[in-house]
Amino acid sequence: MEAALFAIYALIVCGSAIAVVISQNIVRMAMFLVLSLGATAGLYFLLHADFVGATQLLIYVGGTVILLIFGVMLTASAPYASIQNSPGELLQGGFLAVAFFAVSVASVLAVDWSQLGQEVRLPQDSRMGHPAPVQGYETADAGNTSRPIGMALLGVRVDDIASEPVPEQTATPGETTGHPPVTPLSGYLLPFEIISVHLLVVLVGAAYLARAKRRPLSTERGLP
C-alpha cells in the first residue's frame, strides 16, 4: 500500500517536473508546478511529516502558485508569453542537466543507506554493548508531529522530553537511553523570531518594489 502510494506520487512529481522543463508556455509551466508541489506534499505525508505536508499545501500550493499565476497574468502579453531560445542553448542546458543528474544518482546509489537506518533504529538487545548513538525521535511512526514542531518553535523540545525516561511515568526498562540532557535552549525560538522579522521585511520590500509608479508626475511637481 505504501509502495503503491509512493509510486503514484513519485510518478506525478517526476512527470510534472519534467513537463515544467519541457513546456514552453508559461501558464502550463505554472499548472505543472502546482501538480508537482501537491504530489510532493503527498510524499511528505508518506514520510509521517504531517505538519510539513500541510504547510506545503497551504504555503506552496496555496500561496506561491497564486502569486506566480498573478505574475504570469500581469506580465504575459502576446509576443512575450513564450520566449524561444536557440538550440545551442537548449543543448548546453540539457547537457548540464544530464551530467548533474548522473553525478547525483551515482552518489546516491554509491552510499549504503541501510547502515544509516540500522544505526538509528537499533534493536533493543544490542544497545547494551556499545554506547548508544543519538536517537531519532521515536514517535516517527505515529506521525503526530504538529505539537512537537510547535513546541520546538517556542523553544521547548517535547520530543526529547517524551523519549526521556521520566521517573514518575514509569517508563519500560529498555525504552531509551543515552539522550543528551534536555535544555530549554535546544529549541528553535531564535530562528523562529528571525524568520518572522524576515517575512515582515520581505513583505514590506515586495510591496515597495511592486508599487505603482507616479514618478514623472512627482518630478514635474518637484522641479521649481
Next chain:
Amino acid sequence: MILGVVPLTAYLLVASVLFVCGLACMATKRNGIGMLIGVELVLNGASLNLVAFSHYGSLGLDGQIAALFVIVLAAAEAAVALAIALNFYNNHLTIDVDRADELKH
C-alpha cells in the same frame, strides 16, 4: 531491522529528479518567471531530502523544522522575485532575462 517498504534511496532519487529539473529550468528558460519556477523546484527537492532524512536518519524533528524554514524562505523569495519581475516588466515591457543587462533604462 527493515526500514519499511520504500527505501530511502527512492526518496533521494525523486528529490534528485526535482533538483535536476529545477536546474535545467533555470539554465534553459529565458522567461524570468520560468527561472523563478526552476528555483521553486530546486528548493522543493532540497526540502524533500530534508524530510526523508528526518524520517530515516537520526535528524529527528530537526529535518522537518529545516524543511519548514525552507518552505517559508521560498515563499518570501518568490514574493520578492515576482516584485522584481513586475518592476522589470514595467520598465522594459518584457521579462526576457537576456535583456536585463542594465539596472534602469
